[in-house]
Amino acid sequence: MEDDSLSSTQRADIIAEALPFIQSLHGRTLVVKIGGQAVADAALKSGFARDVALLQLVGIHLVLVHGGGPNIPVFLDRVRPDAGADATTRDVIEMVLGELNQELVALINRHGGKAVGLSGLDGPLVQAVPLGSSEDSGADHGRVSKVDPEIITLLQSRNFSPVIMPIAAGPDGEAIFVDADDVASRLAQALGAEKLVVMTDEPGILDDEGRPLADLSVAEALVLVGEGGLLSADQKVRLGAIVDALQSGVGSAHLTDARLPSALLLEILSSEGSGTLIHSRRKSHFGADTLKYFGDN
Structure with missing residues (x-):
């Protein structure tokens, strides 16, 4: 159902916010892993498919x-x-x-x-x-x-x-x-992907107080994989696979909560996102650099 609480200007601002992200990712490859409730819940599954179609139509190459x-x-x-x-x-x-x-x-x-x-x-x-x-x-x-x-x-x-x-x-x-x-x-x-997006039934990587971490470096992720207690065995395997991708040149990785409607769009085409961004310090963050460019010009 359409949200009538948003004004026309607010809707236009939401669309405009996506523009620099679309420009930065046009023609780039994103690999997206989807699982959990997003492939079990009919509404989430349909919404994910719609978001994939939209991203494809604006020129982003998706591998699912x-x-x-x-x-x-x-x-x-x-x-x-x-x-x-x-x-x-x-x-x-x-x-x-x-x-x-x-x-x-x-x-x-x-x-x-x-x-x-x-x-x-x-x-x-x-x-x-x-x-x-x-x-x-x-x-x-x-x-x-x-x-x-x-x-x-x-x-x-x-x-x-x-x-x-x-x-x-x-x-x-x-x-x-x-x-x-x-x-x-x-x-x-x-594929030399720009991003790896992993969608699971989790709000991202949690700190020792149970709060989602918005941002992690590869070095910090490696520490978490090697530690005991903070991450489950499945989480360590998942984070280990992400670290492997980043150490091999993938630009950034996103652990995203697949239970949220339009989680994929929010993660890719907005500064809001959900979950945890993991990035390599050896490579500049493509999306952030692009936003800075458009902000400075």
């Missing part, structure tokens, strides 16, 4: 990687929970990921964007080293060993945004499930 959200454990509980057969578990996870992938692609296209669904098996885009069966699902999982972004480059040349599910090719071409954060990080590195 999605996890399974909270749906996979639910489905596994319903389908032969006592069977423990890898084939059954693998089929269920592939079904959930495939249906979600198709839904995201359809939503983006419905909102006027151009999206194509992929898995790491296409190309192959993502290759992985097997690590055995996951304790959580019982399905084979692995560690990303190589990415080949050629198929993404081809799609970008035709203004398509790839939507990638975290399934990689094993040594013999078999399907292996991999961590979506790892896939997003490795693709951001291979």
